[in-house]
Each structure stands twice: as structure tokens, then as C-alpha cells.
Amino acid sequence: MKIVNRTPTNLVVQMSGPIGETTALFTLPMAGLKDIVLDMNEVTFINSIGIKHWILWTVKIPHDCVVRMLNCPFVIGTQASIVVGFAKPNMKVETLKVPYICNACGTEHLYLAKMDKDYFYAVGSKAAEILLPESIPCPKCKEAMEQDFIVEKTFKFLTPSSPT
Numbered sequence: 001m002k003i004v005n006r007t008p009t010n011l012v013v014q015m016s017g018p019i020g021e022t023t024a025l026f027t028l029p030m031a032g033l034k035d036i037v038l039d040m041n042e043v044t045f046i047n048s049i050g051i052k053h054w055i056l057w058t059v060k061i062p063h064d065c066v067v068r069m070l071n072c073p074f075v076i077g078t079q080a081s082i083v084v085g086f087a088k089p090n091m092k093v094e095t096l097k098v099p100y101i102c103n104a105c106g107t108e109h110l111y112l113a114k115m116d117k118d119y120f121y122a123v124g125s126k127a128a129e130i131l132l133p134e135s136i137p138c139p140k141c142k143e144a145m146e147q148d149f150i151v152e153k154t155f156k157f158l159t160p161s162s163p164t
Ligand SMILES: [Zn+2]
Pocket: 102, 103, 104, 105, 106, 107, 138, 139, 140, 141, 142, 143
């Protein structure tokens, strides 16, 4: 983990490796923070202990602080969708890597899905929206690649189940 920027109100952190019990993010003081940016690009995985500590951490985030998660590995989106409390309403997955697969040549490719372009969070009575490309051209053979994930399941986090 690397702290890229720290001011009294802003924190920018580059996360890396697995998220677990000893992840340094969980012990950083957060009093006074209004904006936390987590670059998750180099996060490899999160296990059940990591999830538990992550949830304990989210409880400590100041109520008027937003958390923006960038370059999230696919597993983070999955966890945000299936684990209640993983992402609070003030926490947004701003970019998420989703897998596409080419049935012609077997190439796998991660597409960086972007909030407010490829997907939209539910706001008030407005339902969540997902505008991801059905297919993208294979970087290797140029055939159409298919989504290698279940859209509704992966992006369930766009519609928080328990409003606070
Ligand atoms: Zn291909």
C-alpha cells in the first residue's frame, strides 16, 4: 500500500496485493477526511478475513466522507454485490475491470467499465442502469468477444439493498 496524497480532508491510496487482516488501510486515521480515493489496480484478491476487516473499516469512515474506488479487480465488484455492508452508500465503485472472452481464439480481456458511462448507480427512485457493450472486438483476432460474467449479478452493487 502506498499513500499517494494526504491532506487534512483528502486521502489517496494505492492498494496492492491481497486484502487481509494486516492491510495497512484499516489502521489509517480517518478523522476529518471528506474524500478517500482507493486505487485498487494492484489488488490481487480478498479472503473472508479481509472482507470482515473491510466491513469493520467501512463503519469507521466519517459519515460525510465519500470513498471512490478506482480500477477495481472483478472480485471487488463481486464482493460489493454479494456482501451486505461491503460498500456503504457513500462508497462508489468508479471503475471496474470486467472479463470478456473470445470464443474464436480463446483470448481473455479485461474491459475497464466506468461509472456514469457504462453503468449508473440507482439514485432515489431512479433505477440503476447498465450500458456495457454486449461485445468488444478481440485484440488478437478481431472477432467479437462476449461478456464472461453475469451482468445483473456483477452489478448488483448499483442498487444498495439496505439504505441507511
Ligand atoms: Zn479472438
